[in-house]
Amino acid sequence: MQPEFYAEGPAVLIERQERSLIIADPHFGVEADLHRHGLHFQSGTDSRLARLLAVIEQADPDYLIVLGDLKHMIPYVTYQERTEMPEVLRRIRRETQFRLAPGNHDTGLEQYLEKGELLPMNGALIDGTGYFHGHTIPDPSLLGHLILCGHHHPVVNIYDAVGCALRGTPGYLLAEIDPSVWGPVPADPTRVLLVPAFYELAGGMDIRLIPGNKISPIAKAILTETGEVFLKDGTYVAPFTELRPDPLGEV
Amino acid sequence: MTSAIQELKDSLHPKLRAVLEKRGFDEFSEIQMRAVPKLISGINAILIAPTGTGKTESALLPVFHHMLTDPLPDGFSALYITPLRSLNRDMMNRLEWWGAELGLKISVRHGDTTQNDRRKQATHPPDLLITTPESLQAMMMGKVLRKHLAAVRYVIVDEIHELADGKRGAQLSVALERVAELAGEFQRIGISATVGNPEVVGRFLCGKRPCTIVQVPVAKTLDLSVKFAGESFGDQTKLIEKCIDAHTSTLVFTNTRSVAEAIGHALLPRGDTDVHHGSLSREVRIDAEDKFRAGMTRGMICTSSMELGIDIGQIDHVIQFNSPREVARLMQRTGRAGHQIHATSNGMILATGFDDILESMVIVNKAMSNQPENIRPHINAADVIANQIAALAVERGEIAIEKIEQIFSRSFCFENAGPLIREVIAGMEKHYLIRTENGMVITKSRARKYLSLNLSMIADEKKSMIFDVVSRKPVGTLDESFVISWISSGAVFIARGRIWRVLDIDEDKIMVEPAKNAKGELPSWEGEQIPVPFTVAMEVGRLRRLQNFADYRADERSVRFAEKVLSEMKKNRSITSTDKLIVLEDSDEGVVVNLCGGHKVNETIGRVLSILLSARYGTSVGIETNAYRILLRLPKFLRAPDVEEVLLSLEPEHLEAILILALKKTALYKWKLVQIAKKFGAIDADADYEKISMNRLLDLFDGTVIEKEAFRELFFSSMDVESAKTVVAMLKNHGMETKTSRLSIIGAEGLFTGRDVVVPPGEDQAIIESVKHRIDEQDVILACMHCRKWKSKTKVARVPDQPVCPVCGARLIAALKPYEEPAFAALKKKTLSTEEREAETRMMRNANMVLSSGKKAVVALAGRGVGPEAAARILNTFATGDNFYREILKAERKFVQTHRYWG
Structure with a gap:
């Protein structure tokens, strides 16, 4: 298997028998919600979709797999989503096959999907790799494999000698997890790759704060000593345990 | 009674004459004599005269005359606009009597006015309405009040210098044109303090209409001096007490509320002083004013809240504690003393340190020779345009764009706005405030709500209190837009000259603890900071150079203190920076650039230097500035000569472009951008920013008119790009020189209050x-591949440039990863397996590389998944420094994408 990182997504391509392009959490239609919270901006769907289509064109995958939160509003479908979602899906389908590992924001989206596009809530194993959103316990069939998940919106902060030099840039966390609390454990280790959000306005969660966090069962199961951190272009930053701490955390 | 006075009286309406008679008004002040006849003729005018010489009457007598003479329309005949509610109240108290005597209805309307009074004003409109610019905005939203405004014939703007200088004024200038739309042309009268450029104030009030300036200079009635108040706070308050004791009634002005409080607290036991500033409740302030007016207190410690003409009775002495920073401010403040015609105003500055003494001396001289600063109205402020377009759209439902352009073009602040107006309209449409159709702007449902929340152009932001959990004391306040764009748990910022780390954020409280490391990265916005202008700071530099203290009006102790500091400098072999010399000094914290440029110039040059240093050396640079020095927090390897080199390489014409780059990532810019986005209606005043990356959201403003306005305002208000260019040009033509030195006592003086960190361009550096x-x-x-007996585990940082085996002295040392240790141990066996032989070959290659390239090879080989082949490729590029590491990164990235890695 060989991954390719597309920083402009962020997106990652996994190639085994087939080429699968993966993005997480694009949150199409978020502007309606921003509007309700006092932030008045035009729909970013066009530019977000254009960015996605550009990555698809570059990667030329057999599948696009979206790791959940394709749409934004919970628990219903907004006017913006109703009018935009069909077009977004149509344009994606024109380029490649499409799979969605449904996320907690994807309520009401089924009506726009075609048969076979929607993966099970607890994820699916495709071509030897597990894919799921990440807010639930993964399906037992995924254990013992590499699992890609979204939901966490991981970001990296990098500090230099004077202060923080790079704040909140999207990044990947690769780590083994301990799935023993969920049931029988397979012989092979289970690794997860937390994929950063495609949604560019995501506030994001500092990678250092994800392991052990209540945000998901996965986060709680991460074995930090196996963790490794990458930037969105695949640049290796450091082992998780050696992430340079906030320089002022030591006060 | 002279004939001129009689003539003036005769020109007035008989009823007005009778009332003057009754009041015992038998003398007119100079301003009244000159202004009244002109105003009766109906012309527009700006009146400038010392406080307390009856400026208000000179504006109102002609207006009253006309209101009595001409038939009164139904509605407001006259508007009297002041910048403050307290002035409104004061004015109401003064005019009540006149109204009753003349049979004119006078009323006041502002934020504090009760619903009941508002209703009365709508059903029975007063003839003269006293109001604020913001209430005027609110009134134009209502149908009935708009009808009353259609009757306006006279508008008086009091303390107009205060408004003309800011965005409130820009908004008011459009509001006046909107009133003119309703009422037709009216007479415009402005009342102003002394300013350097009264003609601009006139154009601000009237646009292209003719406007006359009637001016009685303040300076000739001023008597000012500087006194050294001692270095301890105890000495300082003692001196203040002495001054209070020597006069019947004294005003003590301070520059900040906290100093006012501190002095007020120290004087509390006396029982005859009070404190007066903007943070106190209205009741407390009114009580203090009343007590002072009644002579129950003889000292009032106050801030700019007392600067404007609130009538608090007789004042015979004014003390300014610390330098007033600006000439106009000193003139305005001391002008409050001697509230009588022909009396001189006595004022004294109590200075407390080297900078303070010299600055005070310069400012006193400039005030005595009548050189106040110029008023600078905001020209083409895009957020004001947006605000007033929304107002027009709400007022009319729909309005032609051409009509909008026509209204704006009559205001001095927007007469050359040109295509900007359509640009703003397009922006507003994008944020769903209005829509357009066939050249018409049409209101949207959001617009009314937006408008009622944005009647004021004052960024009156929610303040969050900073609370130190260690000392359990509040540290100060931060503006909300600053908090949302920068503050999060763990974030670090500087406030009150100290570095704080955020522990937790409450509703409106930020819990912090002191942070030890000098790694601050955020500014706190000091709302109360009054900047020292370039002209004042440069003259301070000149005074440092010439040391002609005798030409200034300071007491002996002040001069002695200043001379002591300068001779101390000489003794230490330090170099004093002047108007012709910039001294760059090395300190433990970084480099201090001593530049007598004033706050805004130092801010400008400091930011330019920091972005250039940051780009050149790939490090973050912290900056802090005051009027006479810039502190650049730098890594240890950067010293004064490095900064000097960058300073000397500057070209005046490049400053602006560098600044745009420099500011983009700063807290200052983001803070301003949020503020303007709010005024523009893109972000609601009460927006919820949770779960959103504010930084990325702000990227959406790239290239928009909102971004443009943020830069315009920063360059105009927070910086002084023009004067900074002058400094750079002087460095080029040797009008100014630079020198480097160790930290001097002048360089170290003054508490540094924190500002910003400039991050190196691109993410690359940080990575x-x-x-x-x-x-x-x-x-x-x-591991020694020669004797194969020695191996040692260490960290890459500790590896010497050329490792040598301590056992056999060979340099054939392999740099192995910890997991390769067993493979090295295996080499000791007599016979090796195929795999072990392969490993041996790899290790030999590895060691050969270390032999020829030394530590560089060790570093390359330490890369994630970098074996001898990849390391050879890296070394073959001959890249050095950052590029060398870039090659390692590239190799690592490649490795991550291999099958081996993912299994």
Whole structure:
């Protein structure tokens, strides 16, 4: 298997028998919600979709797999989503096959999907790799494999000698997890790759704060000593345990 | 009674004459004599005269005359606009009597006016309405009140200098044109303090209409001096007490509320002083004013809240504690003393330190020779345009764009706005405030709500209190837009000259603890900071150079203190910076650039230097500025000569472009951008920013008119780009020189209050920095491939430039990863398996590389998944420095994308 990182997504391509392009959490239609919270901006769907289509064109995958939160509003479908979602899906389908590992924001989206596009809530194993959103316990069939998940919106902060030099840039966390609390454990280790959000306005969660966090069962199961951190272009930053701490955390 | 006075009286309406008679008004002040006849003729005018010489009457007598003479329309005949509610109240108290005597209805309307009074004003409109610019905005939203405004014939703007200088004024200038739309042309009268450029104030009030300036200079009635108040606070308050004791009634002005409080607290036991500033409740302030007016207190400690003409009775002495920073401010403040015609105003500055003494001396001289600063109205402020377009759209439902352009073009602040107006309209449409159709702007449902929340152009932001959990004391306040764009748990910022780390954020409280490391990165916005202008700071530099203290009006102790500091400098072999010399000094914290440029110029040059240093050396640079020095927080390897080199390489014409780059990532810019986005209606005043990356959201403003306005305002208000260019040009033509030195006592003077950190351009730098750190910390096994007896585990950072085997002295040392240790041990066997032989070959290659390239090879080989082949490729590029690490990163990235890695 060989991954390719597309920083402009962020997106990652996994190639085994087939080429699968993966993005997480694009949150199409978020502007309606921003509007309700006092932030008045035009729909970013066009530019977000254009960015996605550009990555698809570059990667030329057999599948696009979206790791959940394709749409934004919970628990219903907004006017913006109703009018935009069909077009977004149509344009994606024109380029490649499409799979969605449904996320907690994807309520009401089924009506726009075609048969076979929607993966099970607890994820699916495709071509030897597990894919799921990440807010639930993964399906037992995924254990013992590499699992890609979204939901966490991981970001990296990098500090230099004077202060923080790079704040909140999207990044990947690769780590083994301990799935023993969920049931029988397979012989092979289970690794997860937390994929950063495609949604560019995501506030994001500092990678250092994800392991052990209540945000998901996965986060709680991460074995930090196996963790490794990458930037969105695949640049290796450091082992998780050696992430340079906030320089002022030591006060 | 002279004939001129009689003539003036005769020109007035008989009823008005009778009332003057009754009041015992038998003398007119100079301003009244000159202004009244002109105003009766109906012309527009700006009146400038010392406080307390009856400026208000000179504006109102002609207006009253006309209101009595001409038939009164139904509605407001006259508007009297002041910048403050307290002035409104004061004015109401003064005019009540006149109204009753003349049979004119006078009323006041502002934020504090009760619903009941508002209703009365709508059903029975007063003839003269006293109001604020913001209430005027609110009134134009209502149908009935708009009808009353259609009757306006006279508008008086009091303390107009205060408004003309800001965005409130820009908004008011459009509001006046909107009133003119309703009422037709009216007479415009402005009442102003002394300013350097009264003609601009006139154009601000009237646009292209003719406007006359009637001016009685303040300076000739001023008597000012500087006194050294001692270095301890105890000495200082003692001196203040002495001054209070020597006069019947004294005003003590301070520059900040906290100093006012501190002095007020020290004087509390006397029982005859009060404190007066903007943070106190209205009741407390009114009580203090009343007591002072009644002579129950003889000292009032106050801030700019007392600067404007609130009538608090007789004042015979004014003390300014610390330098007033600006000439106009000193003239305005001391002008409050001697509230009588022909009396001189006595004022004294109590100065407390070297900078303070010299600055005070310069300002006193400039005030005595009548050189106040110029008023600078905001020209083409895009957020004001947006605000007033929304107002027009709400007022009319729909309005032609051409009509909008026509209204704006009559205001001085927007007469050359040109295509900007359509640009703003397009922007507003994008944020769903209005829509357009066939050249018409049409209101949307949001617009009314937006408008009622944005009647004021004052960024009256929610303030969050900073609370130190260690000392359990509040530290100060931060503006909300600053908090949302920068503050999060763990974030660090500087406030009150100290570095704080955020522990937790409450509703409106930020819990912090002191942070030890000098790694601050955020500014706190000091709302109360009054900037020292370039002209004043440069003259301070000149005074430092010439040391002609005798030409200034300071007491002996002040001069002695200043001379002591200068001779101390000489003794230490320090160099004093002047108007012709910039001294760059090395300190533990970084480099201090001593530049007598004033706050705004130093801010400008400091930011330019920091972005250039940051770009050149790939490090973050912290900056802090005051009027006479810039502190650049730098890594240890950067010293004064490095900064000097960058300073001397500057070209005046490049400053603006560099600044745009420099500001983009700063807290200052983001703070301003949020503020303007709010005024523009893109972000609601009460927006919820949770779960959103504010930084990325702000990227959406790239290239928009909102971004443009943020830069315009920063360059105009927070910086002084023009004067900074002058400084740079002087460095070029040797009108100014530079020198480097160790930290001097002048360089170290003054508490630094924190500002910003400039981040190196691009993310690249930070990443490389972090990779360097990671590799340095990495474990490496050094193993001798010659004798094969020695191996040692260490960290990459500790590996010498050319490792040598301590056992056999060979330099054939392999740099292995910890997991390769067993493979090295296996080499001792007599016979090796195929795999072991392969490993041996790899290790030999590895060692040969270390032999020829030394530590550089060790570093390359320490890269994640970098074997001898990849390391050879890296070394073959001959890249050095950052580029070398870039090559390592590239190799690592490649490795991550291999099958081996993912299994």
